[in-house]
Amino acid sequence: MSVRRIFKRLVLGVMAIAIVSTAVLAWYLYPKYAEYQALADSFDLEELQDIPAISEVFDTNGQRYSRLSGEVRYVVPFDKISPLFVKALQAREDSRFFEHRGVDPQGIVRAAWKNVRSGGVREGASTLTQQLARNTFALGDDRWKKKFVEALLAWRIEGKLTKEEIIEAYANRIYYGAGLYGVETASRACFGKSASDLTLSEAAVLAGLIRSPNRLSPLEDGRKAIAVRNEVLARMVDLNYISPQEADDARKEELPAAKRMPPIFQEDFAMDTVMRDLHILIPKETIDRGGLKIYTTIDRRLQLLAQDAVDARLEKLEKQPGWKHPILSPDAPPPPPDAKESPYVQSALIAIDNETGGIRAVIGGRDFKESPLNRAVMSKRQVGSTFKPFIYAAAFDHGLLPGTLVSDEPLSPEEVQAVGNWAPENSDRESAGVLPAAMGLIRSRNTMTVRVGEFATLPVVRDLAIKSGLSETPMVPAIYLGAFEATLKDLTAAYTMFPNQGVRRQPYIIERIEDREGHTIYKASRAQLACVSPAASYVMTELLQDVLRKGTGASASSEGLTIPAAGKTGTTDDYKDAWFVGYTTQLTCGVWVGFDRPQRIADRGYGSTLALPIWVDFMEEANKFKYEAAAFPRPTDLMTVTLCRSSGQLSTVGCQDVYQAQLPAALIPKQICLTHGGSLGSTLPMGSEPFIPSALPAPPAVPPLAPAADGDADYQVIKKPGGFIFQHRE
Numbered sequence: 206m207s208v209r210r211i212f213k214r215l216v217l218g219v220m221a222i223a224i225v226s227t228a229v230l231a232w233y234l235y236p237k238y239a240e241y242q243a244l245a246d247s248f249d250l251e252e253l254q255d256i257p258a259i260s261e262v263f264d265t266n267g268q269r270y271s272r273l274s275g276e277v278r279y280v281v282p283f284d285k286i287s288p289l290f291v292k293a294l295q296a297r298e299d300s301r302f303f304e305h306r307g308v309d310p311q312g313i314v315r316a317a318w319k320n321v322r323s324g325g326v327r328e329g330a331s332t333l334t335q336q337l338a339r340n341t342f343a344l345g346d347d348r349w350k351k352k353f354v355e356a357l358l359a360w361r362i363e364g365k366l367t368k369e370e371i372i373e374a375y376a377n378r379i380y381y382g383a384g385l386y387g388v389e390t391a392s393r394a395c396f397g398k399s400a401s402d403l404t405l406s407e408a409a410v411l412a413g414l415i416r417s418p419n420r421l422s423p424l425e426d427g428r429k430a431i432a433v434r435n436e437v438l439a440r441m442v443d444l445n446y447i448s449p450q451e452a453d454d455a456r457k458e459e460l461p462a463a464k465r466m467p468p469i470f471q472e473d474f475a476m477d478t479v480m481r482d483l484h485i486l487i488p489k490e491t492i493d494r495g496g497l498k499i500y501t502t503i504d505r506r507l508q509l510l511a512q513d514a515v516d517a518r519l520e521k522l523e524k525q526p527g528w529k530h531p532i533l534s535p536d537a538p539p540p541p542p543d544a545k546e547s548p549y550v551q552s553a554l555i556a557i558d559n560e561t562g563g564i565r566a567v568i569g570g571r572d573f574k575e576s577p578l579n580r581a582v583m584s585k586r587q588v589g590s591t592f593k594p595f596i597y598a599a600a601f602d603h604g605l606l607p608g609t610l611v612s613d614e615p616l617s618p619e620e621v622q623a624v625g626n627w628a629p630e631n632s633d634r635e636s637a638g639v640l641p642a643a644m645g646l647i648r649s650r651n652t653m654t655v656r657v658g659e660f661a662t663l664p665v666v667r668d669l670a671i672k673s674g675l676s677e678t679p680m681v682p683a684i685y686l687g688a689f690e691a692t693l694k695d696l697t698a699a700y701t702m703f704p705n706q707g708v709r710r711q712p713y714i715i716e717r718i719e720d721r722e723g724h725t726i727y728k729a730s731r732a733q734l735a736c737v738s739p740a741a742s743y744v745m746t747e748l749l750q751d752v753l754r755k756g757t758g759a760s761a762s763s764e765g766l767t768i769p770a771a772g773k774t775g776t777t778d779d780y781k782d783a784w785f786v787g788y789t790t791q792l793t794c795g796v797w798v799g800f801d802r803p804q805r806i807a808d809r810g811y812g813s814t815l816a817l818p819i820w821v822d823f824m825e826e827a828n829k830f831k832y833e834a835a836a837f838p839r840p841t842d843l844m845t846v847t848l849c850r851s852s853g854q855l856s857t858v859g860c861q862d863v864y865q866a867q868l869p870a871a872l873i874p875k876q877i878c879l880t881h882g883g884s885l886g887s888t889l890p891m892g893s894e895p896f897i898p899s900a901l902p903a904p905p906a907v908p909p910l911a912p913a914a915d916g917d918a919d920y921q922v923i924k925k926p927g928g929f930i931f932q933h934r935e
Contacts, residue, residue, distance in 0.1 A: 245357035258496035271471035278386035283373040287403040293412035296440040299333040307359030334359040382418030406458040409437040474569035496721025502563030511566040514822040546801035547576035562710030585690040591775035592687035600661040607643035609853035647756035658685035673699035697795030706739035740869035768834040774812035783815035789834035842870040849878040
C-alpha cells in the first residue's frame with residue numbers, strides 16, 4: 206500500500222474520530238447547556254466593578270491609626286496602573302487578550318499541544334476574562350461544569366465591559382499573598398510606591414507571582430521573585446513588548462523589598478468607639494464596599510498616655526495590703542468567650558477637646574482582649590457627687606450667690622417639696638452650721654446641696670441636666686445627690702460647659718469620611734448648646750478649682766498636680782463607684798473606677814483616692830505633650846460689691862454680716878437687702894441702679910478647711926411605689 210493511501214486513511218480516521226468526539230460532546234452538553242447558560246446569566250455583572258476595598262482610619266494628626274476589618278485592598282482606576290504592568294500581565298497570563306472575545310481557541314490549542322509535549326498539565330488556557338469570572342463569582346465545585354460556566358460568563362463580561370475595564374477589575378481583585386489584594390496594595394507593600402510608578406522590573410515581578418503568590422512573593426523569597434521576573438521579561442521580548450536591551454536593563458535592577466505593609470486592624474477602645482459611631486453615620490452597604498478614609502479626633506499619643514495612666518494606677522491599687530479581689534496579671538486565666546463581665550477592677554477614661562468636642566482619648570477598660578466592654582461609652586453607673594456642680598450652676602443662674610449663707614443642719618421632715626420624710630445626711634454625719642453656699646460644693650455637703658437644689662427648684666435642675674446631655678435624669682429630688690445613672694462619655698461632655706462659658710460641646714470621634722473617589726460623605730457638625738450663663742460658668746470654675754485646692758480633691762497636689770485645673774470628685778453608695786471629672790483650658794477629662802458587677806472597691810475607696818490619681822497622671826502628661834494648660838480666663842466685667850450674707854442682696858446700713866465679692870455683672874443683684882431694711886451701705890451710693898465700684902480690693906480668701914470626703918457615700922436609694930426615698934445606712 207502506497208504512502209499516500211496510508212496518509213489519506215490516517216487523515217480520514219482522525220476526522221472521523223473528531224466528528225464522533227464532537228457529536229458525543231454535543232450530545233453530552235446539549236441537555237446541560239440551558240442549565241449552564243441559566244447559571245451564567247444569573248450572576249450580576251455589576252459586582253465585577255463593585256470591589257471591596259480597604260477602609261483606613263486616621264488620627265487627628267492625619268496619620269494612619271488603623272483600618273476596618275476585611276480584605277486589604279486599595280482599588281485604583283485603569284489609568285493609575287502602570288502600562289508596563291499591563292504588558293507584563295499580558296505576557297504572563299494572556300498574550301492575545303486584546304484580540305479574543307473572552308475565550309481564546311488558539312490559546313486552548315497552544316496550551317493543549319504544550320501539555321501533550323511535556324507529558325502533563327503545565328500551562329492553562331484560561332484568559333484574563335475567564336480568571337476574572339472565577340475570581341468574582343462562586344461557580345461551584347464540579348470541574349467541567351465550572352469550566353463551561355466560566356466560558357459563558359467570559360462572553361457575557363466581554364459584551365458588557367471594555368478591555369480596559371476588565372484589566373482594571375482583574376488587577377484590583379487578584380490575590381498577591383500575605384493577605385494583600387490588588388496590584389496597588391502589592392505595589393505599596395513590596396516596593397513602597399503606587400502601581401502607577403512601577404518600573405519594568407517591578408512590574409514583571411508582580412505579574413510573575415500571580416500564579417503562586419505565597420511562594421514567589423518578594424516579601425518572602427527574593428531569589429524566587431527574581432527568577433520569575435526574568436521569565437516574564439523573556440516572554441515580553443518574545444512578544445516584542447520590549448526590546449532585549451530593555452530586558453537586560455531590568456534584570457540588572459535590584460529589588461530591595463520595602464515591606465511597607467498596610468495598617469493593621471487595631472482592636473482597641475478607640476476603634477470600638479469609632480465603629481459604633483460609623484454604623485450610625487453611614488449605611489452598612491457603604492461600609493462593606495470599603496474604600497473609605499475615616500478621619501477621627503483621636504490623638505494617638507494621648508490614647509497611649511491614657512492607657513498607661515489607667516494600667517499603672519490600677520496595678521498599684523491591686524498591690525495594696527488587704528486587696529480582696531482577683532488580680533489581673535499576664536498569667537491570669539482568660540474569661541470565658543461569652544463572659545459579659547470582668548472579675549477585675551476596671552477603669553474608664555475619656556478626654557474631650559474643649560474647643561471642638563472631639564474625643565482625643567477613650568479607654569473603656571484595662572485590656573481590650575481580656576474584656577472588650579467599652580465602659581466609657583456603654584456602661585451606665587450612678588454619678589454621685591459629680592452631679593453637684595450642675596445643682597449649683599442652676600442656682601447661681603437663678604439668683605443664688607456663692608457667699609450667701611446656707612444651712613448645713615440636718616434636713617427636717619417635709620423640708621423637700623413633693624417628698625415626705627426624705628432627709629439625707631452628710632457623709633460625716635455631722636453639721637457645719639451655716640456656711641457660704643460655695644462651701645457646700647467645695648466640701649460636697651449633702652444637706653446644703655439639697656437646699657441649694659430646692660432654691661433652684663427641681664424642674665430647673667432637671668432641665669439643666671437634660672440640656673447638658675444627661676437625658677435619663679429622673680424628676681425626683683434624689684438627683685440633687687446624683688442618684689441616677691449616666692455613661693462616662695455623657696457626664697464628661699456635660700462638664701465641657703464649664704470651661705466653655707456655659708456652652709456644652711457635643712462629643713464626637715469621627716471628623717469626616719471620604720469615599721473611594723475622595724468625596725466627603727460625612728462631616729462632623731460640631732454641635733453645641735448653651736446651658737448656663739457665662740457668668741455662672743465662671744463662678745463654677747472658680748469653685749471647682751477650690752475643690753482641688755481645699756475641698757474633696759485637695760489630694761491632687763500630693764498626687765502630682767501642678768497645672769491650673771478644676772473638677773469634682775464623686776463616690777457612690779458603699780464605695781461601688783469612684784469618679785473624677787475635671788478640666789483645664791484645653792481638655793475635659795472624666796475617669797471612673799469600679800467593677801462591672803457593682804461591689805465595694807475598697808474601704809474608703811473615694812473618688813479622690815481612686816479616680817483622681819489617674820486623672821492627674823493623664824492630665825499632667827497631656828500638658829507636657831501639647832495640651833498645655835493655661836490660667837482660666839477672667840471675665841472683663843468683674844465688679845466688686847458689698848453684699849448681705851443672709852439675704853444675698855446688696856447690703857444696707859442695717860445689715861450686720863456683710864462681705865465683699867467680685868462677681869460678673871450678670872450675677873450682681875439688682876435689689877437692696879429687704880430683710881434688714883435701711884439705705885444702701887456706705888460703699889454703694891444711692892441711685893435708681895446700684896453703682897458698682899470696680900476699684901475696691903478683692904475679697905479675702907475663704908479660710909481653708911480640712912479636706913472633706915465625698916458627700917454621697919453614706920446613703921442608699923430605695924425604690925418605693927411612690928418614688929425614691931433616701932435612707933441613711935446603719
